[in-house]
Amino acid sequence: MISVNTREQPWREGLNVQSLLDKMGYVFRHIIVRVNGEYVPEEAYAARLIADGDDVQVLHLIAGG
Amino acid sequence: MKILTHKQEICTGCRECEVACSQAFFRTDDRLKSSIRINNNFNTFHAIMCTQCGECINMCTAHAIYRDKNGVVRIDRKLCVGCLGCVGFCSELSMFYSDDLLVPFKCVACGICVKACPEDALEILVSQSKGD
């Protein structure tokens, strides 16, 4: 299991940031991703693997009206 | 269209152009009031001045920027509200401002610096296109 925004989510081998975003339906572009506190830039989403037990934060910065 | 151009390989960095420009338009010898800025990059001197690209024309929040009959981009001082949007938006970083002035300023290809340059590093080019 991993935690995404402090909520438990299932983990599988080979999970990376991009596939996690796809799975969660997080299509909004203007986000900040941190894995175990470390910032992951957009260009690294596909490459950055997520390990079992990792803590992932996906902050959507959407301003609203 | 008239555009000021600069030959890096000839320029000695004497900055007489800056003196001439700020004197002509603001009666002061102050490079921060010059519309041409010569920057020293490991003893290679390159110049920043308006290329008359005209990107500022459509974004001007007061509809105060236009092309004159020579294709030179100019600010209408009567219409300008001093918002400095053009300064922030200029991709060439060649729209300048000063806190004691209400309106920004830029190169208008007048040729005064060309005459002042002792090395003939500056030239006004006249191209066929009138710009936008």
Next chain:
Amino acid sequence: MGKILKQIRYTPAKIERGYSNKSLYINVGDLRIEEKEVTEFMKEKFVGGKGFDLWYLWNAVTPETRWDSPENEIVMSVGPLGGITQYSGTGKTLVCAISPLTGIPIDSNAGGYFGPLLKFAGWDALELQGKAEKDLIIFIDGNEGLISIEEGEEYPEDTHLLAEELTARFAGSEEDKVHVSVVSSGSAAKHVLMGMLNFTFYDPRRKTVRVKQAARGGLGTILRDKHIKALVVKFKGIKPNLNNPADISAINRIGVKYHKEMHDLDEKQNGMRKIGTANTILVMNKYDLLPTRNFQTGGDPEAVKISPEVFITQYLTQGLHDGCWYGCTMSCAKAADHFKLLTGPYAGQCVTVDGPEYECVAGLGSNLGIFDPQAILEQNFYCDTYGIDLISYATTVAFIMECYEREQIGPEHTGGLDLRFGNASASLELMHQMSRGEGFGLLAGLGIRRLKKVFAERFGADPKLLEDIGMENKGLEYSEYLHKESLAQQGGFALTNKGPQHDEAWLIFMDMVNNQIPSFEDKAYALFYYPMFRTWFGLCGLCKLPWNDIVPADNYKTDTPAKVPEHVQNYVDIFNAVTGKKIDKDELIRQSERVYNFQRVFNLRMGSGLRQHDKAPYRSLGPATAEEYLSRQERYDKQLRELQGLDPSAMSLAEKIAATRAWRENQFELLIDAVYKRRGWTNNGVPKPDHLKAIGMDLPMLLEVVEKHL
């Protein structure tokens, strides 16, 4: 030109550090025109903008004042930062009055040039009191020093005609038109309680008058009830130092930095310069947050038909400056040019439609089950020219459509109008009826609170159902965000001063998606900080969008990226640079707290302002109907299991709905407890005297009201 009824000359005050220090009072009944001093007390306690408005309004009305009492005032003020040109979003005017919909003060925020030009004409605020017998035009010339009240019966009512005519008349030439700004409503405002105010600016590139709105609360209804047809202000000579700031160098530096940020980053971020606030439509749809068919669900596959791309490529003119005050490089007030109208009295004409904003696409689109961009723009246009608050209209008609679909009302009540979801021509016909003052449009224009009564008492509708699905709080209709899964946003809407407008707090993503405010205390802090922070824009003349609809490239590195700390610091620095004061981020919040608590006590004074008045309709809190429960059954069943330890497989649908409801209603009460505590209020929602003292607002007039409710 109508007969001049009164004319006076004055010497326009010079602006010092953002203030002219004078306000203008006009009584349209007896034609009194008076100048008042803006005092140091006012500036200290109220800052400007909404603060000044509420101060003047309190002093004008009594607890018995109704919206149509002659002593009710429309007060408008732009605030000390209003009219600077170097930063984005610095021309917003705040307008207050006792609202026809709520009976308590409404505060509504408008772009356009009127407020800044009014200030430069010498007036920090304008009070309009009394009632005229016949329509008037009020004209203020800030260069000549002239105030003129003249007959205005002969002018058209609808803004797209009226404002063009007045702009042309008061401008000496085409070049002079940018110096003129008009405030007007429209033909519907006489017939509905949700009439709004248009504030104009002239667009020299398009050569047309553009409109922004002070939309919420029924201000246009009051304007027309007072028989004011329009206000016109003229001022020539906008310069970056007109506010006589203490430190123009700082303002220039921060302005250039921000413009550069906009140039470099807007396209990668929200694309405000291309599409404006509607950039979020498909995102909201994807995240199940786009209000659909009266807030029943969070989206629809057909939403692609009303996506930002559709408007950008097919309707909105690109590449022209679209800021609603000088210096705004966010430039988000987009427009559809050469738009051909298909219905109504102006059918066949090609017009410029100001919009669509997000609220328009979500409100007049998905929330009505309408997925036709042309119909959305046409409704947008008619709301604007007729003077109808688009948000109140959309949420009211969404309610009506659901009542119709559920056969709570029928064609015999609607005069034959087939008001099912998706029927755009029926919605447009309703607007035309509002303009003409006839038919079902007259009932619809009452707004949801009164409609619920009419439907139940006269048409035999089920009052319990209506109470659940009628999306109003305090008498004002909710704005267009689906929030039934965000407890924080439920508070963000219901625990407002004026009613459920999202300008106080917009917490949906922070709450539901980012999960940044999981505990009650976290939510209570957010419902303290954000309303206080966002209130501040309305004290100063600022638009909130430049605060967080773009963020610096390194914002993600900060501790609190949602607050956008660099932009908050920009505002603190600019405030100090204009006024010469030395506030910091804490004092900024304190300034807002003073006005916010003043407004809460004002609500109390007007017979509202208690916990019972902060009640929310159940659809705001959870799935009110079987269809809603079933549409998200997996989610709701999971919550029954995880949050309440119940077994949904052993429960009937009715039992599951009831258990979910009991839980959610209780959660909402717990939230209210936490928020009131954080705000320094009693458990009944009354600001405590020691809290008022702590924030420097222990004024005798407030303590007198508060003490009655302790």
